Each structure stands twice: as structure tokens, then as C-alpha cells.
Amino acid sequence: MGDKLKSTPQTDNIRKVASELFALNGYNGVGVAELGNAVGLGRGALYHHIGSKEDLLYDIASRYIIHMIEEAKSIVADTPDPEECINKLSESLMVTISKNLSDMTVCFREINSLSEPRHKIVSSYHLEYQRIWEAVFERGEKEKVFREVTRLECKAFLGMYFYSFLWLRRDGKQSAHKLGRIYANIVLSAVKA
Amino acid sequence: MGDKLKSTPQTDNIRKVASELFALNGYNGVGVAELGNAVGLGRGALYHHIGSKEDLLYDIASRYIIHMIEEAKSIVADTPDPEECINKLSESLMVTISKNLSDMTVCFREINSLSEPRHKIVSSYHLEYQRIWEAVFERGEKEKVFREVTRLECKAFLGMYFYSFLWLRRDGKQSAHKLGRIYANIVLSAVKA
Numbered sequence: 001m002g003d004k005l006k007s008t009p010q011t012d013n014i015r016k017v018a019s020e021l022f023a024l025n026g027y028n029g030v031g032v033a034e035l036g037n038a039v040g041l042g043r044g045a046l047y048h049h050i051g052s053k054e055d056l057l058y059d060i061a062s063r064y065i066i067h068m069i070e071e072a073k074s075i076v077a078d079t080p081d082p083e084e085c086i087n088k089l090s091e092s093l094m095v096t097i098s099k100n101l102s103d104m105t106v107c108f109r110e111i112n113s114l115s116e117p118r119h120k121i122v123s124s125y126h127l128e129y130q131r132i133w134e135a136v137f138e139r140g141e142k143e144k145v146f147r148e149v150t151r152l153e154c155k156a157f158l159g160m161y162f163y164s165f166l167w168l169r170r171d172g173k174q175s176a177h178k179l180g181r182i183y184a185n186i187v188l189s190a191v192k193a
Numbered sequence: 194m195g196d197k198l199k200s201t202p203q204t205d206n207i208r209k210v211a212s213e214l215f216a217l218n219g220y221n222g223v224g225v226a227e228l229g230n231a232v233g234l235g236r237g238a239l240y241h242h243i244g245s246k247e248d249l250l251y252d253i254a255s256r257y258i259i260h261m262i263e264e265a266k267s268i269v270a271d272t273p274d275p276e277e278c279i280n281k282l283s284e285s286l287m288v289t290i291s292k293n294l295s296d297m298t299v300c301f302r303e304i305n306s307l308s309e310p311r312h313k314i315v316s317s318y319h320l321e322y323q324r325i326w327e328a329v330f331e332r333g334e335k336e337k338v339f340r341e342v343t344r345l346e347c348k349a350f351l352g353m354y355f356y357s358f359l360w361l362r363r364d365g366k367q368s369a370h371k372l373g374r375i376y377a378n379i380v381l382s383a384v385k386a
Contacts (some may be wrong), residue, residue: 026219026221028219028221028222029221108301108359109302112217150375152367152372152375153375153379155360156353156357156375156376156379157353157379159352159353159356159357159359160349160350160352160353160356162356163352163353163355163356164349164352166301166352167348174345179345182343182345182346182349183349185383186346186349186350186383189382189383190378190379190382190383
């Protein structure tokens with residue numbers, strides 16, 4: 001439980017196709033036979049690669065947020081200046097969102113289809129990601145460049161980012177990097193001391 | 194098409210029960226027989242009240258946003274000061290979100306189950322609501338109390354509010370009014386001239 005599927009060209013392709021199908025027709029609306037047809041594999045071969053349909057859902061729902069956590073930790077470790085750190089976190093987050101629209105659609109719509117403890121694990125990843133931003137706000141407050149930012153405000157800011165997966169595809173005019181800078185400006189203008 | 198179901202105690206009850214069932218088990222996961230059982234009506238009587246299952250979905254997905262539009266228009270008409278207007282819009286929005294969690298869950302998750310033109314109509318309501326906030330930001334800019342706020346920024350702010358339906362229930366410690374004031378402070382600190 002809680003392990004990622006191994007990343008091979010085959011499982012990566014199955015995950016990508018499944019994510020798009022689940023996003024389009026719902027997790028319960030896509031059968032294993034349909035998924036097998038879409039990736040050109042029989043039932044047995046498909047199960048060999050994915051374990052179970054729920055393993056696949058768990059993998060789709062958790063992979064992008066695990067990536068966000070890893071990237072955010074690395075940014076925070078390398079970026080002592082809190083303001084610059086928010087700028088980098090913001091761009092990284094927007095880029096990851098823009099690259100994982102179907103995974104995020106599936107995660108937000110189907111998280112209740114995950115059995116425990118997987119449902120809780122995915123929620124805990126989201127909380128872990130939030131805690132990274134909170135720590136940057138705390139650092140900024142200590143250094144007197146930010147005002148005090150409550151957990152609730154941090155959650156509000158992250159909601160602003162995450163919500164964008166709902167429309168990002170349709171308004172493709174702005175690059176994810178540029179959006180990240182625009183969002184960072186909103187956050188920074190709200191928290192600067 | 195596009196008409197609201199008549200509001201009677203019976204249809205209000207059916208809508209409420211259906212909204213909670215759809216939010217819990219998905220629109221396609223709830224059959225008319227199950228819904229009939231839940232409200233104590235046979236198939237014929239149920240259809241008499243709701244028209245069709247999709248009429249009910251459309252009603253659930255559109256009613257809260259129509260309410261938001263009506264309330265926002267009234268606030269804007271009565272509140273000449275742009276800053277006060279944002280405060281009032283913010284509180285009104287948060288209160289409406291907190292009172293319509295299951296309707297919003299259904300709307301955001303199931304909007305693609307609506308056939309045209311209903312799908313487009315619901316999207317257009319969301320855009321109409323956004324335009325009301327945009328007009329307040331423009332008014333504030335004209336009066337030199339706000340900086341220029343782009344449409345994208347306005348969309349970002351509203352995303353911050355709307356996203357809260359995902360967690361509002363679980364963090365019930367804060368009142369919707371108080372949350373509305375906290376969110377308004379974020380918006381105002383980001384846009385004040």
C-alpha cells in the first residue's frame with residue numbers, strides 16, 4: 001500500500017491513457033476491458049502491469065502531488081530568500097498543474113473511490129505540500145519580510161493555484177511560467193510586511 | 194431548457210436529497226429508483242416533480258450560482274465604495290459556498306454530464322458572476338483606490354473562494370462570515386492602489 005507503480009514505458013503509457021479516460025468518463029465509467037483495448041493489452045497483461053484498477057487510480061492521484069512535494073523541498077533547500085522562494089514555488093506549482101491536468105481532474109473527482117489507507121495517504125500528501133509553503137511563510141515572518149500568515153491563509157493561497165486545473169486547458173494563452181509569476185505577485189502583495 | 198424547477202416543499206426536498214446522493218455516489222451512480230426510495234416517492238410521482246434526472250442535475254448545478262449572481266448584483270447596486278463592496282461580495286460568496294457544499298460538489302464533478310445547451314448555460318453563469326467582480330475592480334481602479342486588476346487575476350481570486358468547497362465542511366471551526374473577511378483581506382491587500 002502506498003507504493004508507486006514502477007515507471008516503465010509500458011506503465012507510463014497505461015497511466016497516461018487511463019488518466020485521460022478516467023478524466024473524460026469517470027473512474028467507474030471506464031472498465032478494465034475498455035482500458036485494455038485503449039492500450040492494446042489483454043486483461044491478463046494489463047493486470048500484470050497495473051496490479052488492479054484501484055492501484056492505477058492511486059498512482060494517478062498521488063504521482064503529481066509527490067512530484068510537487070519533491071520539487072518544493074528542493075526549491076526550499078536551495079533558496080534562502082523567502083520572497084524568491086515563493087516565486088519559485090509558485091512557478092513550479094503552476095507548471096506541474098499544467099502538465100498534470102487529467103491526473104488532477106481524476107484526483108479531485110475520484111479521491112473518494114480510493115479505499116483506506118490510500119484515501120488518507122493522498123490527503124496527507126496534500127497536507128505535506130501545504131506545510132512546505134507554511135514553513136516558507138514562517139521563515140519570511142522571522143526575517144520580517146512577511147507579515148504573519150495563518151494556515152488558513154496558506155490554504156486559501158494554494159486553493160487559488162489548485163483551482164486553476166479546471167480552466168487552465170481552455171485558456172491556453174498564458175504560459176504556466178507566466179501564470180506562476182502572476183499568482184506569486186498576488187501572494188506576495190498579500191503577505192509582504 | 195434553462196428553466197429552474199419550481200420551488201415547492203416537495204421539489205426542494207427532492208433536490209436536497211438528490212444533491213447529497215449525487216455528491217456521495219456520483220450522478221451516474223444514483224438511479225431513479227434509489228432516489229425515489231430516498232424521498233419516499235414512486236417512479237411516476239418522482240418524474241412528475243423533477244421532469245427528468247438531468248433536469249434535476251441542471252437545477253442542482255445552476256441554482257447556487259444563480260443565487261450568487263442575484264445577491265452580488267444587489268450588493269453592487271447598494272454599495273458604492275469598491276473596498277466595502279469587495280468585503281460584502283466576499284462574505285456573501287463564502288456564505289453561499291458554505292450553504293451549498295453538496296450542490297457545488299455535484300456541479301464541479303458532474304458538469305460534463307449536462308447536455309448542451311445546459312452545459313454552456315451553467316458555464317455562462319459562472320462567467321457572469323466573474324464579470325460582476327471585474328466591474329467592481331474596474332470601478333475601484335477608476336476611483337484610484339485599486340490598481341489595475343486583470344481578468345486573469347479576478348479569476349485567480351474567485352478560484353481561491355470556490356476551491357474552499359472541497360475542505361469547508363471538514364474545517365468547520367471558522368464561520369463562513371469570518372472566512373469571507375479573511376479572504377477579502379487577501380484580495381484587498383493584493384489590489385489596493
